Amino acid sequence: MALAGEYRSFLHRSCVKAADASHHLKILKAIASYDTAVEAMKKSQFESWERARQVAASVKRDAVSRLPELLEQFEAKAVENGVEVVWAADAAEARAAVLDIARANGVRQAVKSKSMTTEEIELNEALESIGVKIWETDLGELIVQLAHERPYHIVTPAMHKSRAEIGELFHRTLGTPLTDNAEELTQAARVHLREAFCSAELGITGANFLIASLGAVVLTENEGNARLTTACPRIHVAVAGIEKILPRLEDLELFLPLLATSGTGQQLTCYNTIIRGPKRSGEPDGPEKMYVILLDNGRSSIYAEEKLRVSLTCIRCGACLNACPVYRLIGGHAYNTAYPGPIGSVITPHLRGFPGWQHMSSASSLCGACSEVCPVKIDLHRLLLENRWHAHRQRTSSIIWRLGFWAWAAVYPHRKCLQMLQPFFRLGSRLAGLAAPRDLRGRIPQVAGRSFSELWQDYERKRTNS
Ligand code: SF4
Incomplete structure (x- = not known):
């Protein structure tokens, strides 16, 4: 879509959502309970939350500074474990790799656990185009899939839907009795998904972390669906951004509770799985083949920019979205990308191109609330300014925009x-x-x-x- 088109659509969607009082109420209610849980957990779980942030930031910054070396170490170990590692320079290469795997193995049905990286490369649409039926297995993701929508939030994809709306959606699409009872709705999804797990030949996941020293993929979740996605089908494909690397297994001791606290206000997510390869001889279950697709898709250009490199330390906890007054007002769908909110506004112009997406860097009041809550201490509001400066230097902003700011700078003082x-x-x-x-x-x-x-x-x- 042309620059003006995407920018105009963004403004239009933002204005409509900003004026939607019922949407606003739902989001504020969800974020208020998130805030309470997170604040309580920071105090009860960590002796010093600030100290934990400092350590996490330094581990991740060190890992990103050694990215090429750690990725090679990960690849060597993963291959030793019987995993096939595929390097994908962009979204098209990553999609093509998954489609090749599906075709070569005669896949007709696939299950997928929540993964923003697969949203980024628009994998579902690609698989459906070759006739593979794909089911989202995370409850929130299933809800947005049935509603033909994008995830609203990187951690809670169906945050914008009330129980009554979900009940009506399940009634219409899955034929369940009309109800807004959370337990009955979850049970209905469970029955529906059990069938999908049993008949899928391919299981697709993302990766919360990649452990370089082990060649392992780490998944954290609350529903057990990611574990079933990797255990039931005969093939497992993990699509991971190259920045997900952590040097050592011991790093999880900090990063698992840190992610759970910032993501959902939990001590630890219910299921934490470390996968080191396909089923070995003598093991009763697990996939026969496992692939890890290491996705670049613009991350190398972020890596090349010294000031922006720190954005690769993000652990996708979603805290900056919840803290952002702009996100709270316009919601996740206004951005029209896999990564909304402050972190999305920092990385999307680099992942998808400045000419079409630089407007996201201006979707911020620069209040700094995002930087304050980030568990790995990314100065998001400063990076947004850095992006604006980048757009100015590259002259990718429109002439009207530049003239407007030139006039403003002349008059304002x-x-x-x-x-x-x-x-x-x-x-x-x-x-x-x-x-x-x-x-x-x-x-x-x-x-x-x-x-x-x-x-x-x-x-x-x-x-x-x-
Ligand atoms: S930038 Fe920080 S707060 Fe935002 S999602 Fe990433 S880790 Fe979480």
Whole structure:
């Protein structure tokens, strides 16, 4: 989609969601209970949350600084364990590798556990195009799949849906009796998915971490679906971004509780699985073949930029999304990418190209709430500024955008100029209100009739006269 098209759509979706009070209420309610759980867990589980963040940041930064060496170590160990490792330079290569595996093994049905990396490469659509039926097995992912939507959030994909909406969706798509009882809905999904696990030939997962010293894939989850996805089908494919690397098994001692605390406010997720390869002789279950696809897709260009490299230390906990006032207002779907919110706004222009996606770097008030909650201490708001600077240097922003900022920089430091131009700003905001699409009319903020300094002068005058 052209720059203007994606940017305009983003603005449109954002305005619509920002004005949707019921959406706002659902999100705030979900985030409020998340906040309570996370704050309690930080205090009860860690002697010093700040110290844990510092250690985690330094381990991940060290790992990313040694990325080429650790990836080679991972590959050598994984191959030793009987895993086939595939390097994919971009989304197309990663999709092609999975499709080749599916074709070569006569796969007709696949199950997949939650993985934003597979969302990034749009794997479901690719598999369906060659006739492979694919079922999402994480409950939230299943809900958005049945609703033909993208995940709303990187940790809680169906955060925007109420129980009543899910009940109605299951009734319509799975034929279950109409209910909004959480237990009955979960049971219905369980029955439906059991069948899918038993008949799938291919299980697809992401990877929360890759352990270089073992050549192992680590999965953390709460539903047991990722474990079934890797254990039942005869082939397991893990699609992992190259930044998921951790040097040693011992690092999990910190990273598993850290991710669980920041992700969902838990001490530890219910299921933590370390996979070191396919089934060995004499073992009763597990896949006959295992593949790990190491995805670059723009990560190398992030790695090449010294200031931005730190964004590769992200462990995808989702905390920055929950803390971001922009995300809270416009929600996850407005971004139209696999990675919404602050971290998405930092990496997406690099993964998908600045010309189409640089507007995401401006979807922030730069308040710094995201950086404050990040468990690996990524200075997200500074990286967003870095992206804006990058766009400016590369001249990938539109001429109107650049002219606008040039004019703003010329006028803003001069109060008198600003005051003189105020009637024009007012007229501009009125015209923008009139030119807005029908459903947004009346919602475009208008420039106030009088400036703050005029109001203040009035106030001062009245105060001295009284
Ligand atoms: S940037 Fe930090 S807070 Fe955001 S998802 Fe990544 S690790 Fe979590």
